[in-house]
Amino acid sequence: MLNVIENLKLTHKFALILMASTFAFNGNADEKQLAQLSEGFNAEQKYMASCFACHSTGAAGAPKVGAGMSAEWEPRLEKGLDAVVQNAINGVNTMPAKGLCFDCSDEDLRAIVEYMVDTSS
Numbered sequence: 001m002l003n004v005i006e007n008l009k010l011t012h013k014f015a016l017i018l019m020a021s022t023f024a025f026n027g028n029a030d031e032k033q034l035a036q037l038s039e040g041f042n043a044e045q046k047y048m049a050s051c052f053a054c055h056s057t058g059a060a061g062a063p064k065v066g067a068g069m070s071a072e073w074e075p076r077l078e079k080g081l082d083a084v085v086q087n088a089i090n091g092v093n094t095m096p097a098k099g100l101c102f103d104c105s106d107e108d109l110r111a112i113v114e115y116m117v118d119t120s121s
């Protein structure tokens, strides 16, 4: 009888530990999602600060951003948005790595590229 009670206690403890670790795991997942974009990140502001100089004028052959500029982006998007974002992160030809936004995370850069493509549609 004593053994059964001990076993029940143990099972209970185990269930609690399981629950606790599930919560801990979920907590980490949430944190990870929040960490994807930098704190206070704003795609338009970052675009204006880091990318506008080249991408508004098309300097050095940069694809232009702005209303009616979708033709600048369509051929580039043919390889898929992920590849276009990778080029923004790593740089391509005269496009500098990270578009010179050195405090931008990869997710920030993806959000800026999406902003650029969206505003050019």
Ligand code: HEC
Pocket (backbone or CB within 6 Å): 046, 047, 050, 051, 052, 053, 054, 055, 059, 060, 061, 062, 063, 076, 083, 084, 085, 087, 088, 092, 093, 094, 095, 096, 098, 099, 100, 101, 109, 112, 113
């Ligand atoms: C010094 C000028 C310059 C700055 C600053 C700049 N770019 Fe560019 N960017 C270019 C040029 C030039 C190209 C065209 C490269 C090519 O395809 O030869 C380009 C291309 C791109 C492309 C298209 C990549 C592809 O796969 O075709 C993306 C996306 C891009 N830039 C994003 C950004 C972002 C985001 C920023 C700011 C964080 C930025 N750029 C800042 C010059 C610049």
